[in-house]
Amino acid sequence: MTYMKIINYLKLTLTAVTLCLITVSAYAQEANENPLALLKEGNLRFVSSTPLHQHQDMARVDELKSGQQPFAVIVSCSDSRVSPEIIFDQGLGDLFSIRTAGNVMADFEEGSIEYAAEHLGSTLIVVLGHTSCGAVKAFMDIKHNPDHQHADHAEKLGHIESIVNKLNSEDEENEVFKTEGSDKYQKAIEANVIHGVKQLRESTPILSEKYNEGKIQIVGAIYHIESGEVEFLDL
Template sequence: MKKTLLKTVFIVMGVLLIGGTSSCTSKSENASTQNALSSQQNEADIIDENPLTNLIKGNERFVSGKLVHIHQDSLRVKELTEGQHPRVVVICCSDSRVTPEIVFDQGLGDIFTIRTAGNVMSDYEEGSIEYAVEHTGAKLVVVLGHTSCGAIKAMLDTKEGETVPGHIASIVDALKAETEEKEALEKGGEALPYNAVKANVEHGVKQLCNSKPILSEMHEEGKIKIVGAIYHIEDGKVEFLDI
């Protein structure tokens, strides 16, 4: 009698466990489906059609601490195996405190990033930008400087006739040769550190707008937009300049 009762109990428990597991699996699958649908819906709400507006909104999220971390999952990794189509090219400083994908709250495949100390550009960088706008379809090019830039500080601290060690000298020399920087240096004043950063960004924007034959033509034909901006490391805000 006891054996029969125990057997019955085990059978009932087995049925309940199987049913419970099935129910949990079903709930888990439904939750995953809901999350996927919600993610797609949120993506449509988050991504602005205008790439510049999209960056501005992303930086606002970064500053306010309301990050959405879009395009930062395994699904995005899989999507990008088909190719890349970034909407924006960002040329910025190599400074570890200035990471475009983070300060603009973007993800994998969203920004074609080019980084050099002091965002100094030569043929290599211009060629990379040409590739981005011609072959990946990016429509916006942002030259992004930042406050407390080490390269700018090195330039300001290097007096006439002084030499800078190693290859850093080439960066300082490139900055000193910029017409906009010369004007900022002549003006001087307490605002010089900021004005020197701004002058460098202005130079970068003009350099790309006049880069023949590809970038200048695409800019003149309205196929791409080239803008300048400054990232403020003090508060995380990106200031877009009217150049």
């Protein structure tokens, strides 16, 4: 390699490193200032089949050795089609994930969210339901068919019954059953998200205080498994 070639090579390397640092810095700044925009942009990349797959390499593993600062908490269903890092095109250290069937939350889940908000600096919490949710469907089937509530069936439900009972305890769900129409399933999915957002906004002492002081955002969204799109709800 000639002297000039070496100089040019070094110049190119320096430019690439500089661009990389600018990109990393811009990303970190946007994560701080507008974490919701990062999720929306990531979902757009996913839907348009142009994911960056950033933060999914050994460099990121190395970067995270000293700690994590996930910019968002995603409370989603355990459904294998609703993986937050994939549908939002994020990587290691970006999202703090809570997943249960039907994205229902009790003390363990709320404690995990509080930990992220209080100790990891997460400022955005998303309660993410999804179309064709099996947990909501199970709840609706039982609601429509009281025979399922017979002791024999309850035994077969096992611990799934706790999830169904949780959904049944939500006022928003019971309001859906007072209405008529063929879109009850979709409404029940939304009602569960609306309930989850309300539950977290009113959760004392940590989340409600942070939310009321404007230190964290708590939003609801529906993932459409047919299209890959995340629809953020106006709540």
